[in-house]
Amino acid sequence: MIHEIFPVGPLQCNCSIIGDETTREAMVIDPGDDIADVLAIVQKHNLQVKQIVITHAHIDHVGGAMKLRAATGAPIVLNHNDYTLLKMLDLQAAWIGMASPGKVEIDHSLAEGDKVQAGPLLANVVHTPGHTEGSICLYFPAEKKLIAGDTLFAGSIGRTDLPGGSFDKIINSLHGKLMALPDETVVVPGHGPLTTIGEERRSNPFLRK
Numbered sequence: 001m002i003h004e005i006f007p008v009g010p011l012q013c014n015c016s017i018i019g020d021e022t023t024r025e026a027m028v029i030d031p032g033d034d035i036a037d038v039l040a041i042v043q044k045h046n047l048q049v050k051q052i053v054i055t056h057a058h059i060d061h062v063g064g065a066m067k068l069r070a071a072t073g074a075p076i077v078l079n080h081n082d083y084t085l086l087k088m089l090d091l092q093a094a095w096i097g098m099a100s101p102g103k104v105e106i107d108h109s110l111a112e113g114d115k116v117q118a119g120p121l122l123a124n125v126v127h128t129p130g131h132t133e134g135s136i137c138l139y140f141p142a143e144k145k146l147i148a149g150d151t152l153f154a155g156s157i158g159r160t161d162l163p164g165g166s167f168d169k170i171i172n173s174l175h176g177k178l179m180a181l182p183d184e185t186v187v188v189p190g191h192g193p194l195t196t197i198g199e200e201r202r203s204n205p206f207l208r209k
């Protein structure tokens with residue numbers, strides 16, 4: 001598995017490029033900005049982007065999706081519960097003092113139980129409302145890897161004070177779904193350093209029972 005993780009944009013969202021070494025098929029997760037850098041990494045590995053997966057419709061995660069779609073022809077996929085937020089990108093841009101990326105179109109919705117893949121690399125879509133209504137995580141069971149968006153961070157959890165956020169829902173998503181994963185699962189949060197489910201189970205103040 002090729003997996004490149006690099007921060008993009010002013011809020012340093014962790015963008016992931018996951019590619020299969022045999023078929024060279026790839027998915028890009030959360031191309032918030034800096035699409036020239038994303039494309040350079042795609043080219044360096046000689047990959048073909050098949051899907052653009054968005055963990056949730058905050059501008060720092062979705063802002064570069066249309067540029068990447070134009071460059072690769074890959075569809076943009078996102079949970080439909082975040083469509084309302086996606087229509088507020090101009091407002092989101094104003095909150096953080098960024099230029100608006102314009103309108104972002106969704107090619108299809110991803111729901112709980114759906115799968116996304118790059119060649120033989122398979123991820124299960126886990127719907128984890130709380131940070132936003134449509135927040136999803138991607139779990140790669142064979143690799144025991146979780147792309148967590150802004151639901152879980154090393155030592156913390158996603159904020160729930162923005163429109164569509166709910167503290168009760170994020171706690172339910174974390175305890176009901178993410179804490180059910182094996183301890184050795186490597187977690188790639190939407191911002192900041194990597195962690196594991198076991199480490200967060202032991203030390204995250206929001207997750208200790």
Ligand SMILES: [Zn+2]
Nearest residue numbers: 056058131150
């Ligand atoms: Zn967010």
